[in-house]
Amino acid sequence: MKQSNFDERQLWLRGEVFKHSLLLMGFLLLLNTFLIDNGIILVEGIWANILIISVTSSFANIEMALNGAINFDDKRMTLFSAMMGIPGFIVLVLHFIEGESIIMNNQLSKNGAFLIMSIFFIAIPIAYFIKRNQYIKNIID
Amino acid sequence: MAKNLRIKSGRAALDMSQKDLSDAVGVSRQTMNAIEQQEYNPTIKLCRAICRVLGKTLDELFGEETDDETK
Numbered sequence: 711m712k713q714s715n716f717d718e719r720q721l722w723l724r725g726e727v728f729k730h731s732l733l734l735m736g737f738l739l740l741l742n743t744f745l746i747d748n749g750i751i752l753v754e755g756i757w758a759n760i761l762i763i764s765v766t767s768s769f770a771n772i773e774m775a776l777n778g779a780i781n782f783d784d785k786r787m788t789l790f791s792a793m794m795g796i797p798g799f800i801v802l803v804l805h806f807i808e809g810e811s812i813i814m815n816n817q818l819s820k821n822g823a824f825l826i827m828s829i830f831f832i833a834i835p836i837a838y839f840i841k842r843n844q845y846i847k848n849i850i851d
Numbered sequence: 852m853a854k855n856l857r858i859k860s861g862r863a864a865l866d867m868s869q870k871d872l873s874d875a876v877g878v879s880r881q882t883m884n885a886i887e888q889q890e891y892n893p894t895i896k897l898c899r900a901i902c903r904v905l906g907k908t909l910d911e912l913f914g915e916e917t918d919d920e921t922k
Contacts, residue, residue, distance in 0.1 A: 717878035719891050778881035845881065 715781065723779035731770040738762045754814065757823040768794075768830035775838040782845045791838035798831025855887050857912050861905040876900040 812822030873883035885891035
């Protein structure tokens with residue numbers, strides 16, 4: 711059997727994070743369905759579902775970093791977290807260069823959805839590096 | 852917040868840092884810190900591993916605290 715890279719506390723925390731993410735995703739999907747059913751469309755076209763998936767997965771990564779469910783000594787995790795922020799940063803920069811409207815027809819446009827996704831993706835490495843710096847500062851006891 | 856000072860004093864007696872102890876028992880330093888801060892209750896398996904490394908009994912490290920220790 712493959713040995714896990716995470717210890718018992720981290721595995722437990724990750725389980726909690728997945729539970730919270732599942733609940734959040736379910737709640738957001740139900741809310742979106744309820745609003746659509748009542749004629750209120752928050753996000754243009756199919757982008758509402760993509761936005762919900764992105765927000766939930768970002769939320770899971772941020773919660774894992776903040777709870778210390780990640781091995782801060784593992785260089786792959788540092789690389790992974792940094793990589794998660796890069797597409798978010800690129801989308802954010804492109805948004806400000808193109809300057810397209812985020813609201814169209816009283817709905818969040820595709821660009822608006824991408825803007826929110828990019829902010830969440832940028833928050834992942836920020837949360838990771840803040841907690842990692844705290845970890846490095848406290849390493850001498 | 853209450854702290855498990857017995858683990859800290861146990862590893863201090865062996866001149867071990869939190870990192871040394873966590874490496875010896877195979878957990879992350881964050882987890883060892885959480886155990887010492889009493890933010891996480893380890894499984895019996897992990898408790899026994901810590902006791903083995905520090906050369907203490909389960910009761911000595913994780914037994915019920917006396918009034919003096921909790922102050």
